[in-house]
Amino acid sequence: MSKQNKQPLLQRPAVVGVLASLLSIVVGLVLGFVLLVLLNPGAAVGGMRAMLATGFSNMDKLGKVLYQAAPLMMCGLSVGFAFKTGLFNIGASGQYTMGAFFSLLCAIQFQMPWYVCLLAGAVGGAIWGIFPGLFKAYFNVNEVITAIMFNWIGMYLVNLLLANMPNMLASGWGASNSDRTAALNVANPGAILPRGPFAALFGNSSWINISIVITIIFAILVWVILQKTTFGYELKACGLSRDAAQYAGINSKRNIVLSMVISGALSGIGGGIYYLAGTGQYVLEKSILGMGFNGIPVALLASSNPIGTIFASLFISYIQVGGAAMQPAYSSETIDIVIAVIIYLAAFALLMRGIITKAVSGHKGKEGAAK
Structure with a gap:
């Protein structure tokens, strides 16, 4: 192929x-x-200096960036x-919650090893993802409506189950x-x-574990499925035009x-990864966990590219860790608003x-007119 026929870099x-x-990040930082x-x-x-420098200030802070980025990456994926x-899987939060519950159930109630618990998290998220998929496919119910309802159903169901399972609660273990x-x-x-081998x-x-490695592997796997397999091509074809895909x-x-099941499984793994890190405990609250919603800007920033999701989740985790260092000059509420x-x-x-x-097309058109 001649150089003349090659596509210009900016196209x-x-x-x-x-x-x-990158431009979006710059605009966001400037307005912040x-x-x-x-x-x-x-x-x-x-x-602003604290926000941009804290994540690299020492290895413990960098470890926290990776720790927070792992579940965020799975929800973004x-x-x-x-x-x-x-x-539009706005139900990632509910799937994340169910994944966390299934993982903790296997970990505490059934005393399973971490890899079985993580697999259980994927199953829990997949189960919660199947409902919006079924309603969309067979009843043409918008998945946004179904997924939002199942976010709340999932949260209250998990709270109900945990409240009636004494062995799952901290009080059942002497706390x-x-x-x-x-x-x-x-x-x-x-x-x-x-x-993992890189902890040293x-x-x-205390923040570091193999979760970031696991999530990067999943990001690469999702990219391969979408870009290199017939199954991925069929999924994207349905996304571009359901009627045309069916005609083909x-x-x-x-x-x-299947798309919603896989999407739910990814969120479920995110929930499992977060709570199996051993640094947090699931709290019976009255509000939906925000991690699933945080996956939306990760996906948008990455333009839904699985490899881009790795960097987008690291960036968002980085500014969140940096934001915590802005106190006491700014209140926690102010920091949350800025972030x-x-x-x-x-x-x-x-x-x-x-x-x-x-802009590129307009510039190219002016050059063509000038010739």
Whole structure:
């Protein structure tokens, strides 16, 4: 192929996607800084410096970035996988919750090893993902409506089950708390994720384990499925046009259900990874866990690309860890608002992609007219 026939660099989808994500991040950081100035002008520069530098300040902080990025990455993969197949999986939070419950059930109640518990988390998330898929495929019910309802159903169901399973609660293992699950280091140390061979590099930080390795493997696996397999091609074909895919002989109903099942399984693994780390306990609360919703900006920032999800989740985790270092100059509520603004604007990658494409096309058209 001659050089004249090669596609210009700025017109290649991968390059445009990366540029769009980077531009979105820059816009988000700039507006985040403006907000810091408005809230506390004297501390704005120091606050932004803390947000951008804390994650690399020491190995313990970097370990925390990786620790928080792992479940975030799985939820981003879940939402992004559904996006690629034409579905909006806003039910990742409920699937994440069910995955956490199934993992903890196997860990505490049945004393299973960590890898069995993680597999159980995938099963729990997949079960909770099948319902929006079935309603969408066979009754044409919008998956957003079904998934939102199942987020609440999942949360209250898990709370109900845990409240009636004394062995699952911390109080059943000698602790005074009855509103949270038992600590794994007491109930079943074998269910805690291994620290892995790289733990020593992080100064044996309590945050570090093999979860980040597991999630990167899943990101690569999802990319291979979507880009290199017939099954992935069929899923994306259904997402682009369900009627056209069905006309071509693809079973669209089956693929819609499978897409939501796989998406749910990915979120479920995220829930399992977070609680099997051994650093947190599931608390019986009245609000939906936010991790599943945080997967939406991760997927948007990555343009639903599984490999891009790795970097998007690391970025969001990084600014969250950095945000905690902005106290006491800024209150925790202020920090949450600033981080939310940055994440919200960083997720405008799709809009930025359109702007870049339009700008490049307009420039190319002017050059053609000049010739």
